[in-house]
Amino acid sequence: xxxxxxxxLSDPSDPAALIETYYERGWTDGLxxxxxxxxxxxxxxxxxxxxxxxxxxxxxxxxQRILADKVAINAVMAGCKPEYMPVVVAAIKGLSHPxxxxxxxxxxxxxxxxxxIVNGPIxxxxxxxxxxxxxxxxxxxxATIGRAVRLVMMNVLNTRPGGLDxxxxxTPGKYSFCFxxxxxxxxxxxxxxxxxxxxxxxxxxxxxxxxxxxxxNGISNRPEPLLQGMxxxxxxxxxxxxxxxxxxxxxFAGEHSALLxxxxxxxxxxxQYLYDHARRTLADLKRxxxxxxxxxxxxxxxxxxxxxxxxxVLVFCAGxxxxxxxxxxxxxxxxKSGRTVTTLVVEP
Amino acid sequence: xxxxxxxxxxxxPAVSIITEPFRPTGKEMATNWGVPEYRFLEMRHPISNLTExxxxxxxxxxxxxxxxxxxxxxxxx
Numbered sequence: 527x528x529x530x531x532x533x534x535l536s537d538p539s540d541p542a543a544l545i546e547t548y549y550e551r552g553w554t555d556g557l558x559x560x561x562x563x564x565x566x567x568x569x570x571x572x573x574x575x576x577x578x579x580x581x582x583x584x585x586x587x588x589x590q591r592i593l594a595d596k597v598a599i600n601a602v603m604a605g606c607k608p609e610y611m612p613v614v615v616a617a618i619k620g621l622s623h624p625x626x627x628x629x630x631x632x633x634x635x636x637x638x639x640x641x642x643i644v645n646g647p648i649x650x651x652x653x654x655x656x657x658x659x660x661x662x663x664x665x666x667x668x669a670t671i672g673r674a675v676r677l678v679m680m681n682v683l684n685t686r687p688g689g690l691d692x693x694x695x696x697t698p699g700k701y702s703f704c705f706x707x708x709x710x711x712x713x714x715x716x717x718x719x720x721x722x723x724x725x726x727x728x729x730x731x732x733x734x735x736x737x738x739x740x741x742x743n744g745i746s747n748r749p750e751p752l753l754q755g756m757x758x759x760x761x762x763x764x765x766x767x768x769x770x771x772x773x774x775x776x777x778f779a780g781e782h783s784a785l786l787x788x789x790x791x792x793x794x795x796x797x798q799y800l801y802d803h804a805r806r807t808l809a810d811l812k813r814x815x816x817x818x819x820x821x822x823x824x825x826x827x828x829x830x831x832x833x834x835x836x837x838x839v840l841v842f843c844a845g846x847x848x849x850x851x852x853x854x855x856x857x858x859x860x861x862k863s864g865r866t867v868t869t870l871v872v873e874p
Numbered sequence: 875x876x877x878x879x880x881x882x883x884x885x886x887p888a889v890s891i892i893t894e895p896f897r898p899t900g901k902e903m904a905t906n907w908g909v910p911e912y913r914f915l916e917m918r919h920p921i922s923n924l925t926e927x928x929x930x931x932x933x934x935x936x937x938x939x940x941x942x943x944x945x946x947x948x949x950x951x
Binding site: 587588589590629633684688689690692 | 876896898899902903906907908
């Protein structure tokens with residue numbers, strides 16, 4: 527992105543022609559982008575308290591650097607308001623954190639969603655939806671913050687299909703996947719507080735997910751049956767987690783989080799239950815050839831869990847107050863190939 | 875790919891091997907690291923579901939190319 531699109535147009539004031547030019551140059555995710563004016567880019571930088579040349583991240587394995595002006599340009603193109611910029615910047619810092627190991631989830635045939643989860647007061651202030659349709663469309667902040675991250679990946683880090691993005695299928699969440707935790711209605715402390723931040727601070731958590739598995743249970747009034755269904759979904763025989771033991775994000779929507787809250791279960795109890803029950807025997811895994819080799823005596827009693835420990839079950843509350851639905855988001859990788867990263871949102 | 879490029883940059887002869895569909899990805903990585911003409915080897919895809927014997931056969935089939943590239947290095951012939 528070193529050439530201005532407008533300089534190649536006969537009529538740079540025609541927005542439709544400008545949008546076409548961005549398509550022709552391969553600078554979009556397939557949807558139209560907002561042509562970034564100098565004023566809009568400057569407003570985005572100012573809202574982040576940034577200078578154009580500020581370094582926001584380095585992807586060591588790719589030998590790439592992410593500068594603030596490029597992030598601002600892509601945030602404008604994604605449709606962000608300037609006040610979203612601190613969240614976008616925190617997401618980019620998470621993406622380029624060494625623990626996240628960008629190259630793996632960005633490039634792998636596994637085609638991960640980069641899930642952007644917002645905690646703290648900024649979520650409500652800028653309108654990141656945490657309630658009805660939390661993973662879906664209809665909310666500008668959710669739609670455009672996640673999209674800005676993906677456009678930075680494509681336009682700044684050259685993470686494009688067939689090249690440095692080798693997704694076999696990808697997922698619709700690769701256009702944008704951003705939501706906030708519903709802290710007000712959660713029975714537990716918010717995720718960022720669990721990670722050592724103050725409640726009044728805001729954070730962005732970056733997680734590489736395979737996708738979303740929705741988990742239904744409209745009958746049970748007890749935690750155990752609900753959580754058993756969740757654990758079963760978490761440990762399906764096709765999942766990457768069951769052989770990789772990566773982090774595991776679990777999201778409880780309104781009716782389920784209320785049930786767990788009323789039952790008096792702590793978040794740790796929920797995590798422990800899910801860790802204990804989301805597992806498969808070596809015999810099961812060998813039978814479907816997710817593990818190599820013949821079944822051996824004792825394999826029926828040897829287990830692999832879907833994640834490393836109870837602490838790597840990452841529990842969030844989000845979604846509508848009505849509906850007996852929750853979800854698990856299987857990880858793209860394993861602990862060695864990347865971890866979930868939470869970064870502080872810095873507001874100027 | 876990255877390991878091979880970094881070893882070569884450190885003066886240690888190395889050979890990167892990819893499966894054929896990853897050629898464009900390998901080229902992009904090499905370009906990112908400032909060596910767009912970096913030479914690497916390719917073998918048929920896939921490999922993850924091969925038996926040990928099949929993998930050995932693939933290794934036997936490519937070993938002469940590995941030795942050739944180790945000897946000639948990245949410099950043009």
